[in-house]
Amino acid sequence: MKGKVLLIGLGLIGGSLALAMRRSHKDIIIMGYDVNKEQCRLAKKLQVIDEECVTIEDGAKEADLVIIATPVNITPSIIATLANCTLKENVIVTDVGSTKQKIVKASTILRENGITFIGGHPMAGSHKSGVIAAKERLFENAFYLLTPTDGIPMEKVEQLKEWLAGTNAKFLHISPKEHDYITGVISHFPHIIAASLVHQAEQANNGKNLVNRLAAGGFRDITRIASSSPDMWRDILLHNKDVMLRLLSEWRQEMERVEQLLHEENETGIYDYFFQAKETRDQLPTNKKGAIHSFYDLFVDVPDYPGVISEITGYLAIEDISITNIRILETREDIYGVLVISFQTDDDRKRAVHCIEHYTDYMTSFGP
Template sequence: MSNTENIQINKILVVGLGLIGASLCRALKNNQKYDKVLGYDCDRDVTNYALKNNYVDEVSLDLKKGINDSDLIVICVPVHQIKYILNIAKDYFNTEKIFTDTLSTKNTILEFMNNNNFLDTKNFVLSHPMAGTEHYGIKNSKSDLFFEAVTFISSLVDLNLDNINKVKNMWESLNCNVVLIDPKIHDEYLAIISHAPHAISFALSKNTNTQYLSKKFPEINLKGSLSGMTRIANSEPEAWASIFKDNRSNLTKYIDEYLEELGELKSMIASENDDALVSYLKKSKPIK
């Protein structure tokens, strides 16, 4: 029997109180399934804001103490900060504590576990709720951000099923739709459905800015196709730079495929073959 099998989840510590972490705290507080929701962030102004607005029951100013006082720890920091958190949390791997995360890529976590001989860790469940907006920071958090969000859960080698279920139950208590997936397939899939669209949006927005269209026609960014396609380019640059770098092998492969596809479309537009262009556009309609 696992040493976590009879452990009940009463206290949850959320590490990182940005958009995702603060929204998670608010959602957990609202559903009242757990006795206490604790929050940790390296920015004291952020923890004060969380406490003042009742997003958390308590704040922890010391991460190790916060982990020690909690049953389930949810890591909600950006990719470029995850190694720092894991280096502190590793003393609690393979204990009665349960860890999970919300990262959009799993490569850095898997590398850390592999390089430090923690791949047999049985109390770390990889999670990724497909939720968010182009806005960021605690002041943009939403208590219903995770409602009906698809949430991927991945396991390390020989992960304890009871731990998976405890993490799964937490997400389902927030009305998330949980999907089990291999972590490497997760990163491949996210490159297609999330990371590449963000990269394309950033590139399109930058090109538009270069053309000075925003200054000539300010209303161009308010409505229409361009606004719809560049909305997510307002996302936090530092966070997305770290996501792009962490999933670079999958992302660059898909960008190459996209450029090839765009080149084919460009050739058809330049040609005299109208039927071929219409046929291409018909085949491009989203599958529902």
């Protein structure tokens, strides 16, 4: 395809989309706009975009495709701005927000002007943020949800998918209402639960450090998503308020069920509760990208001596393997420590295993 793309919002998602599109469409020109001018500068320097736009209006009038990659609370105002711009007749406008009903409703003003808007949500992310963390393969094999409304010609949807073909994502069509409920169940609500678990542990700590020390292992892992951006999750929850309230009500009923089982000392009921959860959990797809980004951790048993961390990271650097995080588990009492290294992809983790095994005799595993 040929043409011009206006990318509004030059963060991780927007930048990754730009790199993916450039991979499959060599002749496109990508224009970028961000209120953070440093992000614009970085995007141009990293060749994520070809041109910087001083205003949205400057880029919008030339664009064949407009991608809004801003926080969900800002997207409606961007749509309103676009509605007052002089746009090409055949332009497609889309977004990448993780809530859809309010955004699609706001897009009515575009459709009334004869402009095609197709809501979108690439279900992939990363531990890092900003355009500097952008990856052209971020969305590979991830689900990319599209929420075209009634009246949107299918050829427009197919055209958008062609623009985004370089993502190598799996496109699914879904209604805005169904989108918000499903993502509420598998992404938005789990973030509430993770945050609540952390709050509960902090209250139990009661000024002591023992709870925090013992929580450094599995507890830290199951609550990792609580480290996500508070700004982003505030906006998402407010945008998906009705679904969240419904899920919170259902969660209270679920906890009352568990409470009743405990009051009754119902051994069979408690066993069945965990058994059914295990059966469902074990049937979930493995090595698939979903609404919550995956964590690719490698656990390395290393001897406790000065310089061992720089030794390991040095070997990874030799093989050009990037890491996203590194930490030491403090729950082991023997002479070996456990180094936990996080990677962007499963492929990077597998390469790290071969690298460490090649240069050292340290034991590695995908679990503690």
